[in-house]
Amino acid sequence: MQSHLRVLLAGGGSGGSAAPVVAVAEAIARRWPDAECLYIGTTSGPERALVKAAGLHYESVRTGRLRRYPTWRNLTDPGLVLVGMGQAGVIASRFRPDVAFGAGGFATVPPLLAARLLGVPVAIHQQDVLPSLANRMLAPFAAQLTVAVPDTRLRFRRRTAGVVGNPVRASILQGDAARAREQFGLSPDLPVVLVTGGGTGALRLNQLAVEAAHDLVYECQLVHLTGVGRSPVSWSHVNYRQFEFLAEPMADALAVADVVVTRAGMSALSEVAALKKAAIVVPMANSHQEANAAVFARHGAGIVRREEDLSGHGLAEEVRSLLADPSRRAALGAAAALLLPPDAADAICSGIGALVSAARNR
Numbered sequence: 001m002q003s004h005l006r007v008l009l010a011g012g013g014s015g016g017s018a019a020p021v022v023a024v025a026e027a028i029a030r031r032w033p034d035a036e037c038l039y040i041g042t043t044s045g046p047e048r049a050l051v052k053a054a055g056l057h058y059e060s061v062r063t064g065r066l067r068r069y070p071t072w073r074n075l076t077d078p079g080l081v082l083v084g085m086g087q088a089g090v091i092a093s094r095f096r097p098d099v100a101f102g103a104g105g106f107a108t109v110p111p112l113l114a115a116r117l118l119g120v121p122v123a124i125h126q127q128d129v130l131p132s133l134a135n136r137m138l139a140p141f142a143a144q145l146t147v148a149v150p151d152t153r154l155r156f157r158r159r160t161a162g163v164v165g166n167p168v169r170a171s172i173l174q175g176d177a178a179r180a181r182e183q184f185g186l187s188p189d190l191p192v193v194l195v196t197g198g199g200t201g202a203l204r205l206n207q208l209a210v211e212a213a214h215d216l217v218y219e220c221q222l223v224h225l226t227g228v229g230r231s232p233v234s235w236s237h238v239n240y241r242q243f244e245f246l247a248e249p250m251a252d253a254l255a256v257a258d259v260v261v262t263r264a265g266m267s268a269l270s271e272v273a274a275l276k277k278a279a280i281v282v283p284m285a286n287s288h289q290e291a292n293a294a295v296f297a298r299h300g301a302g303i304v305r306r307e308e309d310l311s312g313h314g315l316a317e318e319v320r321s322l323l324a325d326p327s328r329r330a331a332l333g334a335a336a337a338l339l340l341p342p343d344a345a346d347a348i349c350s351g352i353g354a355l356v357s358a359a360r361n362r
Contacts (some may be wrong), residue, residue, distance in 0.1 A: 211312020
């Protein structure tokens with residue numbers, strides 16, 4: 001393959017849909033150091049911070065959200081998708097990519113459809129157990145389709161999907177617990193609990209976390225990521241740290257955590273698995289996250305609790321129980337790592353290389 005490879009990357013609206021794309025971009029850079037990547041995302045989504053932190057060139061387009069429920073926005077957002085396709089088409093025509101890649105999320109559709117209309121081969125990855133509406137739309141146009149877990153393969157009409165795990169950014173594996181204690185002002189004498197609802201936050205999980213923190217701050221320290229614009233309360237305590245969002249420092253926050261309380265987005269679960277962390281998983285009710293959590297529960301890879309059945313005191317008890325049982329924490333982390341193999345980004349990267357070689361040899 002020629003060394004100068006151009007790859008169009010797409011996705012946004014949440015950090016979760018961007019993280020695996022950034023991980024694949026890193027794998028591309030390792031394999032083809034001269035490769036040029038361009039990331040197309042939304043104008044205001046949290047993915048911009050992740051992409052910029054990875055050193056990738058970023059451009060934004062308008063996009064409408066793809067919704068499965070009735071709302072008047074379903075009448076206007078298709079127009080935004082068309083506008084986004086036009087903008088993405090201009091960007092792609094100028095960039096002239098050899099291949100395009102995305103991992104779901106509503107912002108993936110305009111750039112990848114625009115790329116396909118230009119004759120560029122498209123690769124997509126489905127990280128959640130239930131295929132996203134975006135990936136269902138894109139699958140017929142994709143030359144390569146990969147999924148994170150075997151449960152997902154049969155949910156696509158195409159049964160040729162490759163099961164590869166879910167890409168995790170290299171920086172996540174390079175976190176430093178000592179550095180985390182310094183930058184977050186954490187004491188070395190108390191365990192650490194990380195609570196995260198993702199880049200856009202989770203209001204109910206934030207409420208549960210603050211309620212639980214009142215019970216827990218005398219026996220552990222909490223680092224609470226509330227999501228952009230979702231700081232829930234002004235309450236403070238020396239053993240409670242609250243942040244809206246972490247880009248590069250997220251690796252350190254995970255490294256120092258003895259227990260992680262998280263939503264069940266697959267990007268978050270994959271990072272937990274890569275670091276073999278014990279997790280309490282609280283999926284968003286009536287969402288695709290419940291299927292992700294069910295797979296983790298079935299494999300003994302996390303403690304899953306429904307948010308509608310959980311109180312702040314109950315969450316505190318779950319955390320307290322795990323902190324008191326190191327062997328259980330180790331077993332949960334090992335099971336998570338077994339469920340999601342760590343080399344997903346390289347596997348996807350190999351497929352992308354094969355697509356480009358085939359296209360160039362035609």
